[in-house]
Amino acid sequence: MGWRTHLLLFLTGLYLPSPCLPYQYHFVEKWITWKEAQTYCRDMYIDLATIGNIEDMNRLMKMDRFSVNNWIGTVWIGLYDDMVNSWGWSLEDSDYYGKGEAEFRHWQSGAPDNIAEQPCVVITNGMWKNQDCKLERSFICCTVPPVKTTQKVVRVRLTPNDQNMDMNDPVVQEAILQQIKNELREKGMSDDVKLRWKEQPDGKIFHK
Structure with a gap:
């Protein structure tokens, strides 16, 4: 039996699989430091914006806040230098990344300049540069579809x-x-x- x-x-x-799901981006027009922006995004969404490839970057730049009147402001994203493992994303969970996505970068010419006092990253004029984390900027959070x-x-x-x-x-x-x-x-x-x-x-x- x-x-x-x-x-x-x-x-x-x-x-x-999570890496195949496109990020959804949310522009937040609050002028705060990078650390404060990280806390806000983790409380309200998932984290500060992660950008895994050029397609993500292009979708982000098509957000209304960027396209209206060709706005060229400066906003925090989730990339930062932890001074140990070099540049990495605030969103650390590897399940959110496909192959090579955690290593995607879109630096402007001359960036990063590896100045110790500037370990946080902004988008400005459609490119990335590192800045002092204590500066106050608006920022972009991200989520993924349920x-x-x-x-x-x-x-x-x-x-x-x-x-x-x-x-x-x-x-x-x-x-x-x-x-x-x-x-x-x-x-x-x-x-x-x-x-x-x-x-x-x-x-x-x-x-x-």
Whole structure:
């Protein structure tokens, strides 16, 4: 006799890996320091603007605030020099970046000038330059589109080779789940699909 249980599959039907989702940019006309802008963006959006490629840059420059009357003001973005690992983005989560996107730069001629007192980055005249973080500038925040997650329950029956195996042992359950994941991925299941066991009303996972 086999063991019966249910497997939960979390399917992100509208999901593209985060790096494939375009950033949404939000211009904030508050004149504050880079650190204050970072705090504001993290509270209200995700972070100060990250720009991962020239397409992002072009979309950002088409924002109304830049296109109206050819505005050429100076705004903070999320790039800064931490004095340890050199230039990096305020948004540190690697899940938000595709290949090479964290390294994209759009410096103006002569920038960065590597002056220690100017470790924060602005856009000015459509190009990037480093400035003193204590200066007060308007700024751009970013978000990414929400991800829609759906859930599907699949009934499975397992027949262990060892009939004495305790199927309700958490270690055994995790080992079986990992084996199922590996086999499904070999058959083409995306890494974006998450699996876990469904607990039965009595608190157990498997029943004979």
